[in-house]
Amino acid sequence: MPYTKDQVLPPAVERAIRDSFARQGLMSTMQAQILHVGFGQTVLRMPITDAVGQQHGFAHAGASFALGDSAAGYAALSTMPEGSEVLTIEMKINLIAPASGRFLVARGEVLKAGRRLSVVRATVEAEAADGSRKPVALLQGTMIPS
Amino acid sequence: MPYTKDQVLPPAVERAIRDSFARQGLMSTMQAQILHVGFGQTVLRMPITDAVGQQHGFAHAGASFALGDSAAGYAALSTMPEGSEVLTIEMKINLIAPASGRFLVARGEVLKAGRRLSVVRATVEAEAADGSRKPVALLQGTMIPS
Amino acid sequence: MPYTKDQVLPPAVERAIRDSFARQGLMSTMQAQILHVGFGQTVLRMPITDAVGQQHGFAHAGASFALGDSAAGYAALSTMPEGSEVLTIEMKINLIAPASGRFLVARGEVLKAGRRLSVVRATVEAEAADGSRKPVALLQGTMIPS
């Protein structure tokens, strides 16, 4: 199934993604939620709290990574055949600004959907109380069906 | 101060590292502890629980990343002048085996300590109930004094 | 100087980029040329020949990397003050398709232009004899003024 942006996400695949997300303990611990699931893209959000902080009070790089990685993984899963599972095999993150504000919002997208491998990106933004957003982290990596 | 493996960690720097670690909310949330701090290396450990899991019951890639990133960051900080702080600017992780067992153990080390940049690595292992360990993730990245 | 996409590239900076490119022996060896230099972006092109091949006859990953890295580096340099030089400190490449065709075309762009660090991306495409292009490699990395 070649990946095209206009393809519609089958309801069964969306359900599988939401079920899988609900089983991710770390996402619950970080109070992350799904904002959007589409074919080849997923948007997740979590509050920036002390519980995910680093030493300066910003969100820890590990929080941005985890949210971005999950967003990218489910974006990849959304383009795979029903019944698939997905694993991250590698991921690179560039941290471009301190993650301060009310929320982290991660948008994952598929750059290349392959039978053996999918290449993905995620952009993580920090959302301030006034709703404005600034990018804080950029991820690029590889997912495999498992 | 050129980096040499035989250098001794000044007590004030060790205290600064332990204080900084204690302020990392995400490390507390994940129940991470410092096992060892030395000049140019740090070892951290956390339990593998449902609270840091992914959809298959293994530890989430984000948990391995966060622990490895903190271990690598404090390894870098240990070679910087007293009073420094450290930030991750980029980090790459390769996930090489499912993170199952009782604990994740991350060993961070400095590969190149520079005035402007430090290049670091971390190895994350999963420790089983019998104490045996297997590598689950390998990180390589860059830290800057902040 | 904050980075905005609409800024105009000063002629002196464009000259400095073209002079610097002309001094890159590897770019001459690979017969690479500048197609475009703008503020925050650069496009380079080189022929796919046996001289840059790998064992299957496609362009070597090292050729895609080198072209993408130079494109990203000059994109970063274009946003720096006159008289700057630039160095790659780290770069990640995902290879998404075999690099076959007549040309490699690399488009470098700046994602975040900072005083100490710039985060960059490059997309490398293979151009066929009929002028059609397909992406073959995606790079993300960090440049510093030197």
Place this chain on the structure above:
Amino acid sequence: MPYTKDQVLPPAVERAIRDSFARQGLMSTMQAQILHVGFGQTVLRMPITDAVGQQHGFAHAGASFALGDSAAGYAALSTMPEGSEVLTIEMKINLIAPASGRFLVARGEVLKAGRRLSVVRATVEAEAADGSRKPVALLQGTMIPS
């Protein structure tokens, strides 16, 4: 076949590696040679000449990348069944010192040899006229059988 460091490289696999290397046009262009092939590791060397330089007269990041990538790829191939071919799917490089001297020497090694994926590293050193070496680049990435 589980990967162990003590395993002996079958002569047919060594021949296949040397034949494959000889077909890599970019390696010939860069005058690279095989110094050593073993089970799970490969060492390559090339002269630092103007033909592989960047704008300051050091070897281009693309030269260090290409040599390190080939060394890592053949290290991976050495652990695969006879008749395999190998492709880089992603590679990250940290450049830690200017690449000046007479030679670049890249040592590739396998960190995890899997059926579907192999995780590899390479260290690239610059060798001075007196034979002394200093590390200039560190690579970590993923290879697949093709």
